[in-house]
Amino acid sequence: MSLSFLASRFLPGLCELVFPVEQCGELTIWESEVLFFMLVIIMFRTRKSGSRNMVAYISVFNMYAKVCNVLLWFSCDTVYGIIYIVLIIVHFLIVGEPVYQGPEKVVYFQGLALDEEMQRDPRTVWLITYFTAWSPACSSLAPIFAKLSAEYTLDNLKFGKIDIGRYPDVAKHYHINDSSFSLQLPTISVFKEGTEVERRPCLNAQARFQKFYFTEDNIKAAFDLNNLYSDCKKVVDAKKGKKEHAKSD
Numbered sequence: 285m286s287l288s289f290l291a292s293r294f295l296p297g298l299c300e301l302v303f304p305v306e307q308c309g310e311l312t313i314w315e316s317e318v319l320f321f322m323l324v325i326i327m328f329r330t331r332k333s334g335s336r337n338m339v340a341y342i343s344v345f346n347m348y349a350k351v352c353n354v355l356l357w358f359s360c361d362t363v364y365g366i367i368y369i370v371l372i373i374v375h376f377l378i379v380g381e382p383v384y385q386g387p388e389k390v391v392y393f394q395g396l397a398l399d400e401e402m403q404r405d406p407r408t409v410w411l412i413t414y415f416t417a418w419s420p421a422c423s424s425l426a427p428i429f430a431k432l433s434a435e436y437t438l439d440n441l442k443f444g445k446i447d448i449g450r451y452p453d454v455a456k457h458y459h460i461n462d463s464s465f466s467l468q469l470p471t472i473s474v475f476k477e478g479t480e481v482e483r484r485p486c487l488n489a490q491a492r493f494q495k496f497y498f499t500e501d502n503i504k505a506a507f508d509l510n511n512l513y514s515d516c517k518k519v520v521d522a523k524k525g526k527k528e529h530a531k532s533d
Contacts, residue, residue, distance in 0.1 A: 285375055286349035288368065289356045290319075303360070315356055322352040344420055388430035389437040391444040395451050398444060402478040409441045409516060410475040411507065414460050414468075416449035422470045425498045429472075432500065436509055441516040467493040474507055482507055 292302045299308035311319070326348050350372055358365030393401070398412060413429050415422035433443035448455035448462045455462040458480075460471050467485060474482040484506050485496040496502065504510065 286346045289353045318352055318355060322348050384427040384430050387434040389433045390430060391442060393444055393446045402475060406478040407440060411443045412473050413445045414448050414471045415445060416462060416469055419469045425470050428500050436513045438516050439520055
């Protein structure tokens with residue numbers, strides 16, 4: 285789907301069925317400029333998100349390539365453009381986006397349910413991700429956050445997520461800009477005793493949001509997850525020791 289226009293222009297046999305013979309095997313100046321602009325946007329968006337793996341590049345490429353193909357097909361023929369959009373919709377409904385299938389221990393909150401949970405049990409430490417379904421950066425973070433939740437979750441150390449695209453009141457409540465130009469998507473916060481103690485991305489000295497690359501190592505370092513896990517584990521072990529001692533008595 286992402287390479288449909290180029291394939292139709294350069295594959296012998298297919299090109300003659302779709303385009304006039306004189307247009308086969310070459311691109312117009314405008315078409316070349318559109319493709320070049322798409323490559324620049326892909327590189328810029330992927331580097332801005334902090335992604336450095338091939339999967340991230342492929343994901344961003346597929347998204348912007350489809351947008352580019354819509355423009356190219358409509359420029360050739362309105363009917364071709366409509367057919368391509370229909371095929372994209374059918375493809376999305378049948379195949380969809382790849383979903384992380386590994387282990388996770390993430391609690392999904394609706395609305396302001398997180399506040400209610402922290403009031404009910406303020407002793408639990410929460411790592412919360414605020415995300416939107418349409419953000420590529422949020423999609424890239426999802427498997428990383430899920431993996432960390434499976435590795436670090438304890439009875440008093442838990443991981444949660446809130447879709448601020450569905451619950452804009454939550455975005456306002458936690459002072460997160462959920463627009464398409466936002467520098468706060470995704471955002472991860474740490475809550476201790478019902479109070480936020482750490483957040484990424486955060487404001488710098490100039491009161492501007494400092495770019496944060498959401499890699500596994502960066503998240504562990506920024507939130508000191510190893511020490512946080514160790515501290516919470518000591519509390520859990522101490523409680524177990526008291527219970528076992530009480531039973532023995």
